[in-house]
Amino acid sequence: MDYIYEITSTAQAGFGQVHPQLREEFVAKGIICPHCGRIDPLHLNDIDRIIVNVDYVPKTHSGVIGKLVYTELFSSQFYEILGHERIQRLGRVVPIENHLGQFQNRFKCVLIDERQGDDKVRGDTPNEPSICKVCGRLRYWPGWPPSEKWYVLRRDLPKDGRDLFHLGFLLCTPELWEQKIKPVKLKHIKAHRLRILDEPTDGWPADHQELTEAVRAKGLLK
Ligand SMILES: [Zn+2]
Numbered sequence: 001m002d003y004i005y006e007i008t009s010t011a012q013a014g015f016g017q018v019h020p021q022l023r024e025e026f027v028a029k030g031i032i033c034p035h036c037g038r039i040d041p042l043h044l045n046d047i048d049r050i051i052v053n054v055d056y057v058p059k060t061h062s063g064v065i066g067k068l069v070y071t072e073l074f075s076s077q078f079y080e081i082l083g084h085e086r087i088q089r090l091g092r093v094v095p096i097e098n099h100l101g102q103f104q105n106r107f108k109c110v111l112i113d114e115r116q117g118d119d120k121v122r123g124d125t126p127n128e129p130s131i132c133k134v135c136g137r138l139r140y141w142p143g144w145p146p147s148e149k150w151y152v153l154r155r156d157l158p159k160d161g162r163d164l165f166h167l168g169f170l171l172c173t174p175e176l177w178e179q180k181i182k183p184v185k186l187k188h189i190k191a192h193r194l195r196i197l198d199e200p201t202d203g204w205p206a207d208h209q210e211l212t213e214a215v216r217a218k219g220l221l222k
Helices: 020-028 041-046 076-082 084-088 174-184 208-217
Strands: 003-009 050-052 071-075 091-098 107-112 121-123 150-153 164-166 170-172 189-197
Touching: 003 174, 020 050, 041 091, 071 076, 076 084, 076 107, 076 174, 084 091, 084 107, 170 174, 174 189
Parallel strands: 050 091, 150 189
Antiparallel strands: 003 170, 003 189, 071 107, 091 107, 121 150, 164 170
16 A cells, blocks of 8 residues: 545535634633644543534535644544444544534534644645644644645554544545545545655654654744
8 A cells, every 4th residue: 555545525614613612611621722722632531522613504524623623523424434433543522513502413523632643644845844832742734735745654654454544634545435435425525645655755854753853953833
C-alpha cells in the first residue's frame, strides 16, 4: 500500500462552532485549550454531548466543529456504513445537537483521541509549523487544498492494521474507501489520495517529537 485516502465533506453548510456557553464550560474545566481549541485527551470522558451554534440541520454526511479541535461528525447513514466498532476506535462517541436541541438522532460526534496521531498529514510546502503558546502542542498544517502534495510517513501509520484512523485528518485505506464508502455515493463525501513516504519532503524531522522540539527551538510560538 503506497497511498491512503483522506475523507472530506465538500458540503457548504457545516456544523458551525461549539456553542459559546458550552465552550466556556469546557475551558473552565480544563477540557480544551482556550487558545487553540484542542481537546485534552485525558478529559475525553468529561464530555457527554456537544451543542453547536447553528439553527439548521446540516445537509451533509460528515464534518467538523469550529472552535473545537479535533472532532469528526458522521450522519447516521455514514456511521452505519463505517460501523460502530471502527468509529469508536477513533475516540469517544457522543451525541450532538444544535442550540434548539435538534438533530441529535441524525448525527454522531466523535471526539478524536489525539494520542493516536495528531497533525501527521504533511505537505511538500506546508504552512510554517508553530507551537500553541498556551498548551504547547504542535500545529502543523500541510497547506491547502488537499492534493498530491500531501503525504503521510509510513512510520506514522497505525501498526495494528486499522483501516480507518485519524492523523489530524480522517484517513482510510484504499480498500475501505473503494469497497465500502465510495460505492454508496454519499452526497458531498469525497476522498483525496495521499502518498505514503518513508522520509519527509518538508525539511523538518520525521519524528513527531523531534519536529515539535525543532519548531519550539526556532521560537515559533503562536
Ligand atoms: Zn493550545
